[in-house]
Amino acid sequence: MCGIIGVFNNKRSAELATLGLFAEQHRGQESCGMAVNSGTTIKLRKKMGLVKEVFNPHKLDFLKGHIAIGHVRYPTRGASSIYNSQPHIVETLSGPSYALTSNGDIVNYAELRKELEEKGVYFASSNDGELLIKYIVYHVEKENYSITDAIKQLMKNVKGAYSSILATKTEMYTFRDPYGFRPLSYGKTKEGTFVVASESCALDILYMDWIKEVEPAEILICCNNDIKSIHQNPNDFRETKTNRHCIFEHIYFSRPDSFIFGENVYKVREKIGSQLAKADDLKPDAVVPVPDSSNFIALGYAKQKGVPFEFGLIRNHYVGRTFIKPEQTIRDESVYQKFNVLPNFFEGKKIVLIDDSIVRGTTIRKLVKMIKEAGANEVHVRIGSPPVKFSCFYGIDTPTREELIANNKSIKKIREFIGADSLKYLEIDDLRKTVSKPQDYCCACFDGNYPVR
Ligand code: SF4
Known part of the structure; x- marks a missing residue:
């Protein structure tokens, strides 16, 4: 990117x-x-x-x-x-x-x-x-x-x-x-x-x-x-009759104040959150985003559910985005450098933790642990995209298929790995509902349907 x-x-x-x-x-x-x-x-x-x-x-x-x-x-x-x-x-x-x-x-x-x-x-x-x-x-x-x-x-x-x-x-x-x-x-x-x-x-x-x-x-x-x-x-x-805009630009990469592919990014993210909430019967005490890229997804989820949206995790903005650090060793260390919990916030609560995607699963695993150690009763993870099972060949540095956790493990196994009380991903059909021209998007990292190879 x-x-x-x-x-x-x-x-x-x-x-x-x-x-x-x-x-x-x-x-x-x-x-x-x-x-x-x-x-x-x-x-x-x-x-x-x-x-x-x-x-x-x-x-x-x-x-x-x-x-x-x-x-x-x-x-x-x-x-x-x-x-x-x-x-x-x-x-x-x-x-x-x-x-x-x-x-x-x-x-x-x-x-x-x-x-x-x-x-x-x-x-x-x-x-x-x-x-x-x-x-x-x-x-x-x-x-x-x-x-x-x-x-x-x-x-x-x-x-x-x-x-x-x-x-x-x-x-x-x-x-x-x-x-x-x-x-x-x-x-x-x-x-x-x-x-x-x-x-x-x-x-x-x-x-x-x-x-x-x-x-x-x-x-x-x-x-x-x-x-x-x-x-x-x-x-x-x-080779295709329609465009193939990268759907991940809306989910994660672009800034929420940008207008891309005919849509406001923040609005697409809110719709993603809303779709996630509609497919979920959970009633949490608070909805907490993994800041910053998940903020609007969490906001959309909270609005749809009518439950409080809270910044329980605080991000250090002077550390780079973990997803775009090239070395695994740097990524592992920077999770702790990058996030901290609000003191006395999580105690006794049933939390929905929202993230935009899971790639290797290492970041979300550490965040769930951090929130549980801060006293949360339950941590339910909701992901604003379908499982990432395929690598990208169009300008995004996703790892090889072997490194993608969703390519190797079932959702049940991923839930166990990250230590969450429950885990749900956005369905691909629900993701497509969040943009006005779904046929114009590449979703190859979810469905393997590569428009050009
Ligand atoms: S494969 Fe995924 S990340 Fe790459 S362009 Fe397509 S949607 Fe975007």
């Missing part, structure tokens, strides 16, 4: 991109980077670490220009290293000429990389973003395609998820894969600054005058003061 941003037509583009990346920090905390274009040259800064550490005002002095594209990374394809961080740039004889940043993952990466390498293209990383930029630049520089035609060619041959931004010295191209796996929105200010971002929360902070979503297979071209859109029929490039 990653977050991207592009700013066009503003001499403070790097500052605006920094603010946008900061709003998208939840999408990746391993590294961040920015390429800034002054019209004659592209300057690049990328480093391991958080946005506020990498892009302080002193560093931004170096990054002056009217186009900026940026990235926050959580590793999916390629190890956690600076070489795999983005943006990627490609230099031509006249110097750095192209920069690209992308969110997603490429299914036929190995095959396409081999094809390009056989044609003499050099790769410095194992990151999918480098494949995309090298693919485009090869077709433009060696095969005389226009950039737009190179992107169309890419859509025909590159399989998988990509919400991407390509900057040249004078233009900025934004494009999204034909399935629309990952979110991508854009907006414009009254002054004519164009901004594109993974999530609309990054546009809100920059006071966009209007905001829209980039359509699957759409290409947006920013040139001079103008934005041109090339709408294409996504069915010309894909």
Whole structure:
């Protein structure tokens, strides 16, 4: 999972991109980077670490220009290293000429990389973003395609998820894969600054005058003061007849204040909670979320049941999200660093503990233990998604199938493992009821129905 941003037509583009990346920090905390274009040259800064550490005002002095594209990374394809961080740039004889940043993952990466390498293209990383930029630049520089035609060619041959931004010295191209796996929105200010971002929360902070979503297979071209859109029929490039937005963006990844795939994330989460409650005959004393991503799911559950919604667990916001730490050892330690119980809150109570998903089961197990040690009589766990049984190949770093607890254990066995008094997951049909166009969603990590392999 990653977050991207592009700013066009503003001499403070790097500052605006920094603010946008900061709003998208939840999408990746391993590294961040920015390429800034002054019209004659592209300057690049990328480093391991958080946005506020990498892009302080002193560093931004170096990054002056009217186009900026940026990235926050959580590793999916390629190890956690600076070489795999983005943006990627490609230099031509006249110097750095192209920069690209992308969110997603490429299914036929190995095959396409081999094809390009056989044609003499050099790769410095194992990151999918480098494949995309090298693919485009090869077709433009060696095969005389226009950039737009190179992107169309890419859509025909590159399989998988990509919400991407390509900057040249004078233009900025934004494009999204034909399935629309990952979110991508854009907006414009009254002054004519164009901004594109993974999530609309990054546009809100920059006071966009209007905001829209980039359509699957759409290409947006920013040139001079103008934005041109090339709408294409996504069915010309894909194996399914409908979109395949990632349902997990609503369940967990996106910020609740974002608007993605035509829906407000917080509203979808409330509906998830409401559906969970409708399928449950329990009457708890309090509904407690695993903060923060489960807050709105728990709120929806509590509203539907008419029972109190309470913050019994307190989260330390200065520890990263446990799900997106790559090492199991780091994850285990950070559960205790990250959560604590409210003193004297749980004693004698029958609690419904709400989480968005169970991946390995290690976090929820420790939380149930923590709450029981704090005096709760009963802890009933309710999960705002169906059991995760399959890995993701479209930009989310889920573990291998062997590591997914729901792939190895029955719900009864999972309940025993996590130590809860009862455990219920959201049914997949009930999950589909929470979005207005269920046919437009990928649910492959629950049902194994992969739209592209
Ligand atoms: S497999 Fe799961 S996480 Fe991956 S895109 Fe599909 S719904 Fe999202």
